[in-house]
Amino acid sequence: MRLSNLQKHILLECLSVKSGRILRGRLNRFYDKIEKKPKIEMLTKIITQSMERLIGKELLIGFGERTKYKWFIKEIKLTVKGKREAKKLLGEQMKLPFRSQKILKY
Numbered sequence: 012m013r014l015s016n017l018q019k020h021i022l023l024e025c026l027s028v029k030s031g032r033i034l035r036g037r038l039n040r041f042y043d044k045i046e047k048k049p050k051i052e053m054l055t056k057i058i059t060q061s062m063e064r065l066i067g068k069e070l071l072i073g074f075g076e077r078t079k080y081k082w083f084i085k086e087i088k089l090t091v092k093g094k095r096e097a098k099k100l101l102g103e104q105m106k107l108p109f110r111s112q113k114i115l116k117y
Contacts, residue, residue: 012068012096017041017061019100022070025089026097032074032086035062062087070096 014022020041025033038058042048049057062084065071070093075085089097 014096014100015061017057018065021061021065021087022089022093022097023100025071025087026094026101032088034086035084038062059084065093069093 021038024037024040025031035058039054042054048054062071062073063082066073066087069090072088072090073082073084073086074088076083
């Protein structure tokens, strides 16, 4: 299954918690490592979209409130299928954050 780096981060965060549920505010840590961060308004939209896509793939369960027009997801939890996928990710080689180095010519 093809997942983005943010989606992989969400699955691994959920797997690391013993209680099972995590709050969505914890997912903002993904952008602490990145130099060029998106705007704060966009962060919420990006994370929500990633969570909704993982829910659509039946890897997560979302808990929150529903209004007439949309869902407000406050907490998420892994499904059995999601736990399997997260454990596969633990076995994969993660990408290292290499910085581009300039080649000096003499």
